[in-house]
Amino acid sequence: MKEIIRLLRIVRPYYWWMLFAAFLGFATIGSGIGLLISSAYILAKAALHPSFQELQLGIVGVKLFGVARGVLRYIERLVSHNTTFKILSRLRVWFYKSVEPLAPARLLQYKSGDLLQRITGDIDTLENLYARVVAPPLTAVMISVLLWVFMGSFSITFSIVLFCFHAAAAAGIPFLTGYLNRGTASQISATQTELQTKTLDCIQGIGDLMLFNRLDEHVKTLHALKSRELKLQRKQALIQRSHESLTGLLMNAAVLALLWVLAPQVSTGAVNGVYTAVIIIAVMASFEAFLPLPDAVQHLEANATAGKRLFEIVDAQPAVTVPESPEPFPESHSIRFQNVSFSYPGTYSAALSNISFTVAEGEKIAIVGPSGAGKSTITSLLLRFWEPLQGSISIGDRNIDRLDPEAIRTNIGLVSQKTYLFGETIRKNLLLAKPDASDGELKDALKSAGLESFAARLDQWAGQHGMNLSGGERQRMAIARVLLQDTPVIILDEATANLDIITGKSVMQQLLKLRGKEQAKTLLVITHRLKDMAQFDRILVLDNGEIREQGSHHDLLKNGGLYASMWSLQHQISPPELINSS
Numbered sequence: 322m323k324e325i326i327r328l329l330r331i332v333r334p335y336y337w338w339m340l341f342a343a344f345l346g347f348a349t350i351g352s353g354i355g356l357l358i359s360s361a362y363i364l365a366k367a368a369l370h371p372s373f374q375e376l377q378l379g380i381v382g383v384k385l386f387g388v389a390r391g392v393l394r395y396i397e398r399l400v401s402h403n404t405t406f407k408i409l410s411r412l413r414v415w416f417y418k419s420v421e422p423l424a425p426a427r428l429l430q431y432k433s434g435d436l437l438q439r440i441t442g443d444i445d446t447l448e449n450l451y452a453r454v455v456a457p458p459l460t461a462v463m464i465s466v467l468l469w470v471f472m473g474s475f476s477i478t479f480s481i482v483l484f485c486f487h488a489a490a491a492a493g494i495p496f497l498t499g500y501l502n503r504g505t506a507s508q509i510s511a512t513q514t515e516l517q518t519k520t521l522d523c524i525q526g527i528g529d530l531m532l533f534n535r536l537d538e539h540v541k542t543l544h545a546l547k548s549r550e551l552k553l554q555r556k557q558a559l560i561q562r563s564h565e566s567l568t569g570l571l572m573n574a575a576v577l578a579l580l581w582v583l584a585p586q587v588s589t590g591a592v593n594g595v596y597t598a599v600i601i602i603a604v605m606a607s608f609e610a611f612l613p614l615p616d617a618v619q620h621l622e623a624n625a626t627a628g629k630r631l632f633e634i635v636d637a638q639p640a641v642t643v644p645e646s647p648e649p650f651p652e653s654h655s656i657r658f659q660n661v662s663f664s665y666p667g668t669y670s671a672a673l674s675n676i677s678f679t680v681a682e683g684e685k686i687a688i689v690g691p692s693g694a695g696k697s698t699i700t701s702l703l704l705r706f707w708e709p710l711q712g713s714i715s716i717g718d719r720n721i722d723r724l725d726p727e728a729i730r731t732n733i734g735l736v737s738q739k740t741y742l743f744g745e746t747i748r749k750n751l752l753l754a755k756p757d758a759s760d761g762e763l764k765d766a767l768k769s770a771g772l773e774s775f776a777a778r779l780d781q782w783a784g785q786h787g788m789n790l791s792g793g794e795r796q797r798m799a800i801a802r803v804l805l806q807d808t809p810v811i812i813l814d815e816a817t818a819n820l821d822i823i824t825g826k827s828v829m830q831q832l833l834k835l836r837g838k839e840q841a842k843t844l845l846v847i848t849h850r851l852k853d854m855a856q857f858d859r860i861l862v863l864d865n866g867e868i869r870e871q872g873s874h875h876d877l878l879k880n881g882g883l884y885a886s887m888w889s890l891q892h893q894i895s896p897p898e899l900i901n902s903s
């Protein structure tokens with residue numbers, strides 16, 4: 322329930338719209354009751370053969386309420402849909418704004434199917450927040466009050482009797498069905514999430530599933546999940562329909578009870594016989610306002626579950642804090658890590674421990690080390706995907722936690738290990754880096770990245786996730802993208818790992834030659850393959866989260882430390898031959 326209150330607080334600007342729409346709903350049902358009352362009045366009166374004059378009032382009522390009901394229903398639909406969409410768009414914007422600071426670090430902990438279900442399914446569930454959860458009880462209350470006043474004008478006893486039945490319909494039965502259906506909506510939501518996740522897994526991994534002969538097994542799991550979902554939905558529908566029948570039963574019981582109270586009063590002449598019909602019809606019609614309540618109970622739980630799942634994400638602490646008023650990005654792009662330590666949440670070993678190094682503007686640095694040494698973590702910290710636990714990182718003598726993360730990312734281009742290409746054309750994938758780039762610029766970037774052949778295929782579809790391209794081509798697309806972005810600092814994280822030796826070498830040559838407007842670009846190349854290392858100004862050797870050595874290729878070989886042994890291992894050369902061959 323507290324989730325519903327929190328959700329309602331978010332849509333506070335639309336309270337008046339909600340109230341207005343609920344009032345229109347009340348007026349519509351009220352007109353319906355008016356129409357039936359007028360008709361009942363005419364019929365009962367006509368049986369007594371009155372003059373036409375005496376029926377006039379009823380006829381006016383039929384005309385008025387008949388027209389009003391149609392017109393009001395139309396306006397009510399218009400206003401309540403408008404309100405629903407306003408609410409939905411506000412919730413969507415709210416959710417997006419809350420999720421954005423969590424990317425990418427905090428979102429890693431969610432499975433993509435789960436995240437998709439929350440972003441689409443759960444938000445869509447909230448579409449019903451107003452129309453099915455908030456509006457029906459409001460309308461029911463207004464109709465009840467109207468009827469109590471109407472009944473009270475005859476006798477207070479009638480009001481009290483009606484009140485008892487209305488209370489049972491509004492609170493008693495919903496409470497009972499709510500109790501019987503407790504947890505069903507959240508179980509349905511959990512099953513749907515699992516189904517979504519498994520379906521996505523099945524589609525994305527269909528190749529592997531077929532290779533290992535596991536497709537049938539996976540499909541069976543999907544079947545089982547779907548039938549669990551259907552079973553739960555059946556249970557929910559059954560209880561809900563029985564709720565509707567119970568409401569009908571209550572309506573008839575209310576009619577009987579009132580007849581029982583009315584009969585003596587009619588026989589004593591305290592109530593005019595004609596009004597008996599009017600009163601009974603009014604009671605029956607008033608229950609129309611209670612019919613949507615079973616749905617409201619069910620949607621209340623579904624909305625609370627959806628809200629809870631959304632708040633779970635929204636309430637996650639971002640991995641980095643963004644300064645309220647960021648300082649301007651420094652002129653100098655020198656980078657400095659000072660005693661930086663970091664470990665990923667939920668892990669015991671440090672990914673980086675007490676790392677210190679500097680990179681001057683225009684320097685070409687290689688960061689090498691075995692897989693898992695912490696090389697990519699350095700990049701994630703520098704780009705502010707994560708925050709160091711200890712120590713500081715600065716760009717141009719300004720601590721990066723005082724800079725706008727977006728400014729950092731527009732100044733430091735990254736080709737990461739995991740290149741993501743969109744299921745779009747090659748051109749659109751490139752334009753991501755520079756939306757206003759001309760075809761000439763695109764072609765130049767492709768050429769520098771060793772993808773001349775793509776220049777003629779700019780409008781070719783890259784496939785879902787870029788799957789129509791080979792691993793090496795995807796990497797070169799990523800390099801072309803970062804070249805278009807034209808940032809003063811470029812980081813390549815294993816960016817040439819999938820390229821053949823000759824292409825890899827020529828791409829690296831192009832990158833090393835890159836110049837910005839005024840000076841050479843700073844280049845940080847992360848690799849575990851020690852090739853062409855002599856071209857770098859300096860090499861940082863990382864192992865187990867620590868910088869073990871740093872220096873030029875020749876110095877490091879001479880030192881005969883970790884670097885030298887890695888180099889000899891990779892080149893199958895014994896240490897004495899090392900220095901001569903390099």
Ligand code: ADP
Binds near residue numbers: 666
């Ligand atoms: P490298 O790039 O040198 O191969 P990484 O920087 O990616 O190494 O990883 C360093 C260590 O941190 C590894 O032990 C890895 O398992 C761990 N690690 C990397 N990313 C995560 C993550 N998101 N959550 C938990 N541990 C991680």
Ligand code: MG
Binds near residue numbers: 693696738814
């Ligand atoms: Mg890595």
